[in-house]
Amino acid sequence: MSKSNYALEALNIKKIYKRGSEEIPAVNDISLKIRRAEFVSFVGPSGSGKTTLINILGCLDNATSGTLILGERTIFSEKKKLSERDLTRIRRLVFGYIFQKFYLLPSMTVLENVILPFTFYRKEGAAQDVVEILRFLGLENRIDHRPSELSGGEMQRVAIARALVNKPEILLADEPTGNLDTKRTQQIGDVIRRLNEEEGLTVLLVTHNPGLAQIAHRVIELRDGRIHNSNSS
């Protein structure tokens, strides 16, 4: 999208929820910069604001205040808020998302689930050979299977493949191993690390799993909506 060294810059991001007259700060004045092809993990206890933060960084939500810059493009700032339509446009150009739940369509095969984004949008430079992605993820023998015939780890890899077909610049993974056992958590962690190292994908990972968080270049610990600690490996 740009020639900046940073994939993403966030300045003084705040997100305040209102409950009646009470204001609850979920993210409180966070600033951070994420380099291209950097792998960053967000950890912290429940309610620390990590999901809220990456929702804002991933253009799934507007911040209450602050500035977000993707490459060299200012997405929102004090003077600029985006409509849902504009957020969707940016999301499909920049991000790939994976979540704790896989949300595969049960009536579709693996291949159909993976190419589902093309029904709505095919980005210039999108994957020409989807099977190649499935091979990269070890799913080449599962192409015609339905989600009900797959293990949890395989379903998450299908969800990863779906996030990758439109060649995103940033992969946003929110608790991607939350529903998986240790062995499959390790497999998914390995896939994400390889995507970062071999494909140069910028990765933002939210996890409760300290072992998984450690595979990132940088681990940011949040507490009470603020950055409590930031460690680079």
Next chain:
Amino acid sequence: MNIFQVAYKNLLRKKIRSGLTLLGISLSAWVLVSLLGFNRGYEKALNKDIDNMGFQVLVTAKGCPYEAATLMLKGGTGLRYIGDSVVNTILKHPEVEKVTAMLMQAIFDPNKGESGGITAYLGIDPTTYPQMKSFLKFKQGSWFTDPEGFEAVLGYEVAELEQREAGDLTLIPEKNIELKVVGILSRTGTQDDGTIFVPIKTLQKVFGMEGKLTGVGVKVKKDANINLVEQDLYDLPDVQVVSLAQVKQTIMDLITTAKMMVFSIALIAILIAMLGVINTILMSVFERFQEIGIIKSIGAMPWDVFKLIWVETIILCLLGGVLGIAFSLGLSKVTEVLIRRLLPYTPTGSLVAVNSDIALVTMAAILGIGIVSGLYPAWRAARVRPLESIRSEGE
């Protein structure tokens, strides 16, 4: 994959629910096609019945016009009579081309069916009646050999029921008089199929009705003004004149109420189907709340989601419409039996006449229902924000 394939696969996820909705829509389409087909078919069948009478005006004894209409179309009992001198009077009218005298008699036959039934005899003038109804074809034999002979021509159904052939004898119950069957008519699809035709003089003699008639069929000259002829015939003493147009109007008036009732049922059926569609699609939207959010996160714009849900509704309605039209064609006989039970009088021909225009109109109506029914669920789905679905997972 295009949006239609995705929508179709979504519908397959809840097969029973989609199937039941489909059934609801197809039943509505069936009702609609049958109703439109009935509207077309009933009038057509009625016209055919009236055309097959061979005359445009019936002169009967003064009495209830509905009775006269029934007499004209079905044959009736409790009859009133006019003297046969009226035939010559009518023939003198310059606009009248042909006249045929008729005597209708009905008699209870204890051997008919399981518990007996009425047999209708129509006394006809062997000279004029065959001329007026020249379109009648014979399966066996021909018209009478003797204008005053004890002979009978059987309608197709009577011959089938009594298992008679030309040359056989048939007994007039109560009178214990046998008639020789000289001809059997081919099927006409009209009341003629259930009638036994006898020379009028013979019938008058058998029933002690010499010089009496129940009706006179009048055919006016080509290009003559039927209304004027009717007016002139009204001046004759003690007769009533029933024209083709009057009979048709009387019967159409009779069935209007029944038609309105059936139309109301159809309207309710369509409304129920519409609510069923809205309910099904809305439930599916609520169930897929998170999934719709994910679809938006992988690049679908609000309009894409709107289209997806809308297309699902339209696919359901189109499939339901096709199925309903197929039902209505395949089960038209059942529909006809149901309609015959509902209506006070039904013509003898096919009552439900479905053509391609009716099928197209029904498809357009069902498609319209789909388009309207899908609007709200599609709008609700389009408004789902990905964040809401993701947040519902909890942090």
